[in-house]
Amino acid sequence: MGAGHSHTGHGGIDPTPRALAARRKANWILAAVLVPLTLLTVVAMVLLWPSGSKDGLKLSSPYAAAPGVSFDTGTIQRVVVGPCMDGAAQADGQAAPAPEQAPQAGQAPPAPGAGQGSQCTFAYTDPDKGGNPVKVVINPDVAKSHGVKAGDGIRYLNLSQTQGAAAQGTPSYVFVDFVRTLPIILLAVLYAVVVIAVARWRGLRALIGLLGAYAVLVSFMLPGLVEGKPPLLLALVGSTVIMIGVLYFAHGFTARTSTALLGTMFGLGITAVLAAWATDAANLAGVGSHDAATLANVSDHISISGIILCGLIISGLGVLNDVTITQSSAVWELWELAPGTSRRKLFASAMRIGRDHIASTVYTIAFAYAGAALPVLIIVMLYERPLGDALTSAELSEEVIRTLVGSIGLVLAIPVTTLIAVLVVKATGLRGAALPADDGGSVHDGAAADHASDGGTGAAPDGDGSGPAPESRRGRRAELRR
Structure with a gap:
């Protein structure tokens, strides 16, 4: 029997026609389910595709400057504190305030209202477009909570060309926001480098898939919500398209990926x-x-409740994708380590991994939402409201429901994904496939093949020829190498 079968170039065992037929059957079953769902999703996406028209919208951009007004950027050279009216009288090229107006190192700025009139924070800024430094008045909330310092890049409103601005007591230059382009680019590059260095080509494909997911969100889902498309259908169709794209693009067209997609x-x-x-x-x-x-x-x-509904579905996409692909991969890895494992035992082993994943993922969702809602949580705490009232208030109820809905969906997806993966892997796994029959016509499993490759007879230890052959040391090493 030992010479009656051949090995593949990768050290695996050639499947029998029966094993190949089982594999084809499982793939056809997956295709029979996923192909119609994919076609239905594409048709629904075409029917729901927004026109892109913005007729009737009454929202004007806050960054659309009026005639004579512009948004400029610059770098802060130094920060001073002085009477607020100085901001209106200050013009380009004027001399800097006296040294006593600038706070000394380690000295706190004067409190608002100290001295004669209210005190404001001003930043002398070099415009990026060139020219003399300008005196930008900093918003009180920014000056108090974060502050500004020399070297910060800022974006400010230039009112200097507006007639009568200074005469009306309006500052000529008003702080709008910080320029964050450089740190965000650095973090994005670092993120891409880390992902590609660890996950290699699969990580690169995942990043490209992420860009595609955002393209679907921006070009399909957001305009659809603005035009009043059904939010539930919009979220389901858009999310399904995103998952089909990112899963197959990052992980390939395999039964493992199809299982995770289901x-x-x-x-x-x-x-x-x-x-x-x-x-x-x-x-x-x-x-x-x-x-x-x-x-x-x-x-x-625009339906606000519809936007909230769509957000509840979208918010759980990333974690849901994480648990399903991980659980599907866990089933395949367990099967490859022990191809003779029964369906029941394989499911139980994979679910032990899934339960650990459930616990950690629930924490991930809860803490992610808690971190995003920290300012609201602090305000609710300062109100000293009862816990039940706080959790059901308008400020927190949406976050609480988002956490609960997303957690229930991903928890139920784990056993379903595991069950599908077990059924598919038992039908498609080549390493547990039956070997060609020997002279007596009996079919042996992978352990018998290992025994036969060691020169054994293929007989069971009890001598009846029906049980599996004992696993040899060489066979165990060969299985580990696979």
Whole structure:
């Protein structure tokens, strides 16, 4: 029997026609489910595709400058504190204030209202476009919470060309924001380098897939919400397109990836159903949010509750993708280490990994939302409201429901993904495939093959020829090398 079969170039065992047929059957089953779903998603995306028209929108950009006004950038040279009216009288090229106006090193700036009149913070700034330094008045909240210092890049409103600005007591240059281009670019480059260095080509494909996901979000989902498309369908279709693209692009067209995609779609469906129910049952209307109030006045087609519903679904995409692809990969790795494992035992082993993943992922979601909502949490704490009232308030209820909905969807996706992966891997796994029959017509598993390759007879230890051959040391080493 030992010479009756051949080995592949990678050290694996050639599958029998029966094993190949099982593999083809499993792949056809996956294709029969995923191909119609993909086609349906593409058709729905075409039907829901927004026109891109912005007719009827009443929102004007806050960065659209009026005639004679411009947004300029520059670098702060030094910071001084002085009477607020000095900002209106200061013009380009004027002399700097007397040294006594500038705070000494280690000395706190004068408190607002100290001395004659209110005190303001001014930043003498070199414009990036060239010219004399200008005196930019810094917003009180920025000066108090973060402050500015020499070397900071800022963006400011240039009112110097507006007639009558100084005469009306309006500062000629007003702080708008910091310039953050360089640190963000550095972090983005570092992130890309780390991902590619660790994950190599798969990491590069994941980054490209991330860009594609944002393209779907910006070109399809956001304009669709503005035009009043059904938010539930919009979120489901857009999320499914994103997951199909990023999973196959990053991990390849394999049964392992298809299994993870099926689990992801199941989790998306559960999340969508729960999000639709929770948005209506909890009356999530975005009340109290400045951004929601702004959008509500922009167009009659925009639904704030619909935006919240769409956000509940999108927010769990990344974590859902993480748990499904990891769980699918875990099943494959466990199977390759022990190809003779039964379905029940393989499922139980993979679920032990899944339970650990569930615990850590729930923490990830909860802490991520808590970190994003820290200012709101601090305000609620200072109000000294009862915990139940705080968690169900308009300020926190959306974050609480987002955490619960996303967690339920990903937790239920883990056992479903594991079950699908176990069924598929038992049908497609080549390393556990049956070997060609020997002279007696019996079929042996991978352990028998290892025994045969050592020169054994292939007989079972009890001599009846029906049980698996004992696993040899060489066979174990060969299995580990695979």
